[in-house]
Amino acid sequence: MDQVQVRSMTTPALTKRPLRASATAALAAVLLAACGGGAPTTENPVTSETPPVGYQGPPPATADVQSFKLNVWDNVHTSNRCGACHNESVNQAPLFARNDDVNLAYEAANTVVNLTQPGNSRLVEKVGTGHNCWLSSAQACADIMTTWIEGWAGEIATGGRQIVLEAPVSTAPGASKNYANATVQDFATLVHEPLLLEYCAGCHSSSAPTSQQPYFAEADAEAAFEAAKQRMDLDDPANSRFVLRLGNEFHNCWDVGCAASAAEMQAAIQAFADTVPLTEIDPALINSLALRIVDGTIAAGGNRFENDQVALWEFKTGSGTTAYDTSGVDPAIDLTLSGDVAWFGGWGITVNDGKAQGSTSASKKLHDLIRGTGEYSIEAWVVPANVTQEMARIVSYSAGDDARNFTLQQTLYDYQHLLRSTETSLNGDPALSTPSAEEVLQASLQHVVATFSPVNGRRTFVNGELRTGQDPVPGGSLVDWQDTFAFVLGNEVSNSGLWQGTIRLVAVHNRALTPEQVVQNFDVGVGEKFFLLFSIEDIINVPTAYILFEVSQYDTYGYLFNEPRFITLDESQQVQGIPIQGLRIGINGDEVSVGQSYANLDSVLDTAAFGELGQPLSALGAIMPLEKGPEDDEFFLTFDLLGTQSYVRTGDPALVVTPEDLPPAQRIGIRTFDEINATMATVTGVDPETTAVDMTFQKLRQSLPAVENIQTFLSSHQVAIAQLAIEYCNALVEGPDAATYFSNFNFDQAPATAYSETNRNQVIDPLIDRVMGIAIQTQPDFTVVRDELGYVSSDGARPDNLIDRLLVSPDNPNTRAIAKGVCAAVLGSAVTLVQ
């Protein structure tokens, strides 16, 4: 349980605010809530009083010594750890790992641990700086040592870790060089092509045979630039990671030797830095002092429910190919990263096309510890890359596609939990899935816990809430589990179940977490969080006045600034009625142009509004882009109005849209579906509601032109138009108005007589006049159309025209049929269609 205290380093006489210093247990709970805390810590599980075999000294004198022994001494006294030196034989002080008397070891240990803040213990500090770390990662050793000491501290303190707010050493925002002002081209010319491509592409490129992240030697300069940014220090090229890696760590130097390689790299980065102008802070801004994340106070970490945790991966290492199990429970299941797996900024790994897998021998720990209890929990903080992948293994303890002990996997929007028990198949089927309709899985950071117990069966919690119903499979036993399987993240062990996404934490517990414990761990969150105190005392003339932010690295590309508060470390300072408006966050000498969640802040600073962590200014979070990396990015705050000082901001002008000429379009178009129908009804006089006509139209409606653009006209449109025209003409000729429409035409005569040279115009003329219009110059010439339908030359000859062709047709059409044909030829033509 986190407890926050406030301490000023600059004003020792005002070390603590009495209100906070007198915090009671109840107050601690309030403070916990402010820090995202949850349920109270419970006691550690194992309390055996019997010394293990091998320890022949006196028994622990007190319960605390017993706790020390179980949590710390048992882990460090062995000869491959601290016990190699810090024992009574070698006599390397302090003798906290002595084998002869655990009570004396306890006394020695008390001089090198900080039970209030285990992470600040001397023991942690020593192994964290590489002092005889038994792993290849000093960070992993430090984490494990912290876990052990926390286990000891958890026995004697119910308050968990304490967080002490200390006044930071602030500086004025300095001028610096920012990548926002750099060009990919300069990087490519000065660093990428001459050095990175030349000497590093053998590994640090996705196309390399032994490809190794980060891909700063990628052939694509833009992609390489993104990966290289955090490894170059534009303000101090000699401090660049690239330079240090060559000069100090002798990492794959080229043939000129490491010193010369480092010098070459430094010169190249210097040349590139010289192309980047300095960003100077605008002197008119009202700004706070500046801080880096590392200047803040760590705000996260101590109050996860971990009593039954048997494996834990926090992915803090940030480089290399091993993700360490820092649960402190031996044997550690350290995972080997293979394929395209990248480290994720702010702790985590991103699986693109690979996996993180432990050895079968180490993975056996899960088999042994879980089968003993018969229940377990898989806990993970994940960011699925998408919601389209299926049967994609997130966490799996399996042997391949067909055999597993357990698996947590993604299928589209669902988390699925497979488990081998006496009630399921050897492959863990049937899976228990979150309801598909609820789309529980989202491509954003989620806390997912899959639990199993014989009583409740499988249950899946997402973001602290139970999202599955009753497991249809009865809770069975785990006697069929195999100890030859391997624990793997992001894939199946056979590489046939790739899951794409980011894993920020995974823990395995050998008990089913209760809903309260799940919520507790969800509330703690994931990743490292810091309290940053931005000094504004010089602006409002109030000593020890700060704006407090909780800041974390949100992902590889951004920071999360959260819940700003106004606070004075010296609580005797009374503040009243100081206006604050328009808070913005700046990075490296410049205000960030995007993501300013507090730009509309409008509040008044007032001591009366103080809670335990000062005065809340906003409940919102703000995402800020990462520029140089968490160790180098320097943040500050600006204000539009703070106290008596103000900054007049000029907004962006309105966008000026300059229209561009379009290619000249056709001035004519075609009628669309309803227009065609209405037009045919109008020119024929047929009621469109006539059954046959209406049925035909409804059938053809979506086959008729839908847009007016004449270039969209298709032959299928013409077919539909012809069908509709024929239906209208049928209704016209067969209908009661035919005699009126075609006045003086006798439909009862035989075709040859009816369509004589003199009679045929009685059909043709009214059609053309009604359909095409009279004397409209934009329509075809009347005689051209008439001749097409029924031309008779002056000498009586009858060239090819529609009526004469129909008169000799083998179908032997009657008079009405020919009239319908002539009608349809006009009605279904462009004279109707074009408008």
Add this chain to the structure above:
Amino acid sequence: MNNRTTAYQHFAAPWTNLAMRCLAAIIVLASTGLLSVADAGPREQAKRIHDRLAGVPPSEAVLVQMEADVQAGNAGAIDAAYTAMANPNFYNVTLKNFAAPWTNREGDAFVPLNDYIATVVGMIRDDVPFNQLLSADLLYIGNPSLGVPPYSSSNNSHYEAIESNNHDMQTGLVQTTQSSLTGLPPSATAGVMTTRAAAEAFFVAGTNRAMFRFTMMNHMCNDMEQVHDTKLPPDRIRQDVSRSPGGDSRLFLNNCIGCHNGMDPMAQAFAYYNFNPDTGSIEYTPGQVQPKYFNNEDNFPFGFRTPDDSWDNYWRAGQNQFLGWDPSLPGSGVGAKSMGEELANSDAFASCQVKKVFRAVCLRAPEDATDRSQVDQMVTSFKTGYSMKQTFAEAAVYCMGQ
């Protein structure tokens, strides 16, 4: 259905062979027609005005009258356009298909007549100032004398019957209020946005952002990409928008934020609306924010939680000032009605209506300086009384041909 299909086959079958034979002649005539584009005199201009507005050719008598009007000059040509707009097909065909695509997400014109379409048709018919489109307590229904099923707030039968019986909307629609029929309080009505059809299309499921986006597309002629501005404060973006989609916050900072920072504070105006597909009706819960506003609230717990239906127009600052907001309005308010007023009194709204009419009548977009100047004149004219009929007339006269 079978009986009608049989009837169709009965009529059509004897003509199948003939139809195919005539098709050749039809195509020949089609070619003839396409090639015959001559200079237009008053008669031709009058015909085109009628074609474009009513969708059908004029009768000889109407054409003669319109020809005479066109000959009398520009004012006469406007009169001719009004004559064309007296044709029932201007309402039943042209306006219906003008508005139909606005009433669904697919932009489909082949949708049944609905209350959204009918209200647009009625407003234009009655010259109701069109800047009330997104705020008025207004609804057009069929005259009871039509003998169609009565209006229902839970289904569309009323309008489908009007359409299937081909009732003349010029005479058959009557004006009423939404509040008297749909159960919405008058203050909760917001023109076509609170019609049943709009609710069914844009308030169903989701997060209600669809109503705002499609209103922007259909009535401001800008989709979200055109108003993308990453610099505005993201303080009203809801919790459901992931700040690190797939683990990459650059996507949020470069893309998502640019639309959501302006859209979310506007779409907050719809916080009390929902469409219930089970009842088929719009729901309005004054004082109680719809649960959909808290969908996926764990995606970013530090995002904005909607407390009420107050809205703010962030686009009054920054580059999106180009949409031309009315300086006499406050730029913020409570509920959909005032937000609709904010949109419909902007320059972008007026310009959008004019451009849509231009497109519908001229069958093309404004393409050069001359066209744009005409559009500007029409916008000025439109804003004097927000008469869509006048805009249709002006567009028809401009595009009646030389």
